[in-house]
Amino acid sequence: MAMHLNRRTVLRLAGASAISLASPLAAQNDRLRLAFIPQENPEKLLGDIEAIAGWLSSEIGLPVEGFVTIDHAAAVEALRNGDADISFMGALPFVLAEAEIGAVPLLSEVYRDAPSYTGRIYVRRDSGIRSLADLRGRDIAFADPISESGYLYPLAEFVQAGLIEAPGTAEAFFGRIFFAGGYQQAMQAMAEGLVDAAGASQYADLLLTPQQQAEVKWIAESAPIPSHLVIARPGLDADVQDRFIDAMLKLNAPDNREKLRYLYGPDGYVRADPAAYDGVRDIARRYGLLE
């Protein structure tokens, strides 16, 4: 084989091709360009983008083009230079993008009636661990060092409990800290007894088998974490923003809910409340991610 193709390069090529179709690169008002962040099977995502872009086009009355970026940083860069008008985005990269390029929050995802969720610390029921303090000297698996619910917020509970002075001193409290690569990997490591605890989303135990779910419990829960959002580049025409928001809110109607599966599968959307992300801004500062 002449070159190594893998999921990431495939995505990059797919994204590049879509971007090239969306030329010229300067911001335009005759079309709307949406940036998507890959999180699953890229083939499926490309199909999803096509489906949702077609529906949005008919609703908004503007051609809508979607493309896949490599990651959040690339999506923010696309917003900055006008390659994208709107992007799907996590809460943490949003507050950083807001600070860096003045990105505007439009919509927040809703899950189980709330535009927020929490992070939890899970242990096995038979572990005898009842409180965060019991985890002193024990091993813990988190999802990823820059995951809100899979690290930043759960770890803040240890700070809140007075067990850790600051996020940077966590190593001194725990035996080992692992970053397992995702919720499921962290939860499996805990459920299988590789580590004593896991820090992950409030829904992460649903990633375990039914039998494992009965064998684990959570002992601490973080403050609410505002959910992922849809954000716009600074300067996007206000009328276009409104039309986009109105169309997206139509997805909450029973007849349209099926289309939500093309969009990371939330239960619906609400207008974003910028103030709801103050907690994320605060925690980003505490972790030294935001000045």
Place this chain on the structure above:
Amino acid sequence: MTRDFLKMLMVSFASALVLSGSVAATPAKETPWLPEAAAYRLTLFLGNLEPLPWNDIEIAWTEPYRGSELSIGALAWLDRVSDIDPARLLDAIADEDRQAVFAEATRLIALRIEEELDRAIAAEDPARAQQTVRTSRELYRAFADGIAAAEPAAAKQIGLAWLELNSSTGSAGVLGAGVTSADRDTMAAARAVISGYIAGNYLIDDFAPRRTLSALPETAVLSGRAIEVPPSLPPGSDIFDQDPLPRLVLNFEEQGIDETGLPLVAYGDMLFDSAQIFGGPARDLGLACSTCHNRSDVNQRLFIPGASHQPGAIDVDGAFFNPIFNDRRNDPLDIPSLRGLRFTGPYGRDGRFASLRDFTRNVIVNEFGGDEPTPFMMDALVAYMLEFDFLPNSMLTTDGRLTEAAPEAARRGEAIFNTPFASLGDRSCASCHVSDANFLDRQAHNIGSVAPAYEGARAGALDTPTLLGTAYTAPYFHDGSLPTLAAVVDWFDETKSLGLTGAERADLTAYLETVGAADEPYEAFDAENTAFRLAFSELITFASTLDTLLPRRDARHILLLTDTVAADLSADASTMSNLAARPGVYALAEKLAEVSAAVRDEDWTAAEASWTAFKAETADIEERAF
């Protein structure tokens, strides 16, 4: 920044390893497999069937597994992502050399793990390193259950190595913030643990001959130890209940009689949902009567590679479930509905069993390898199944005539249905599907739908099936070869030279669709009346038989009940939408487990105390159980 996979979390739960596990009515939805790992697992599964379905093994590598999110098969995927040449594997498949296929496929997966690990070590940025580690680990999943079964300590050591490896890749941060660099020494050390084990067990030149293909490590096989790998179903299997869920019509229930007042029926209801009455592997996979016969009807989605030729069909006398009962014939059958069972005998597609009791025992003991059921179990199961009624249909009178609610086309079709045809020996459709006898005649006829198995075979007669409820049980015929009722009409018209016009065929189809219709064919769920609530209510009813069994000190049947219901309550809790009430359901399951433990200790006072506590806690949680 890892995008939080809320979608995945909210939609389903997932098993990290393979579709396997202890008794449970609730199967876990699988995490998708990488194509080559899926093909490997399919190869292991199919390679243990006799006769070995070589064509299916080839397809396992050339086409995406059923339900795969990717549109390409393993070979095309390998061509895209790997430098490894699968030629030797393909040669082994072409040669139909089972041991060579095992060896080449195992080496291929091992090489892929190594290939991705090489990429992880060479990666210059953390995101790329993490992605390759993830890929490598997803490939390792193909071996994981074998290692865990044979060498738990090694499995744990390797599990920690994966954690260590991922943790030491560093972090790309987000928008330039939070960037940390890789710890390459730790990465190399963790990789060495994984690669060392792979090299010694899966990347070797000469594998010991395998009687049974499995992911067991070579050293464990060479040791000669008896190691039991928990049975698992291969990628593409689907043992979830049908959605929408068929509506169950029980005669007593429609009359307003509470099932808790019918302990024998309630116990039979429990047995119908219990995997415990079967032997391995069905028992270990959580398969029960209700897995195929959802709510007394069918399960149109059920599919097990090698045993199903299409969804909703299964070969219950093949090699997988009970090898001693393997008839060595690839003859999967479309799952029949059990509605109105007391009117539909004899039983079996060819009516081979006159008695429902004999038929049921054959299913338990021979088809699914269970122990001999007790007379009480048989009485209970039969008592329950005899309560299965047909779906109410307001377009049909009880003696099978159309009511005013029936459409006009159906009336025209009814006339055709009752018309004798010379090509049918002056018989009509209604001659066999007798309208005032639930549209069947309790006879077996050879209508030419079964291809003769050998020259001169006189073995194609099949029991006349009822037409009631058939609008919801597609496909049709014993092998599910006809997708619609219209296709059934066409088949008769063509093979029996009925000479129907297009309009007549449409009318006859409308009649069949009307006869086969129902007022409420499916269970209706809403925000609080959930599938879990239905399951919870059933499980509590099952448990109510303890009021009868405990005073009788019937330990055997109590334990069968408590083991089934405690496991199912606990497993079903994972499907609750009211997540806050889950701990209460787990506590209930524990109470039932306490009944079990006390009965095993012959401490009847403690057993009754736990049972009383269970009932009190049930009353407390019932409203929140959704």
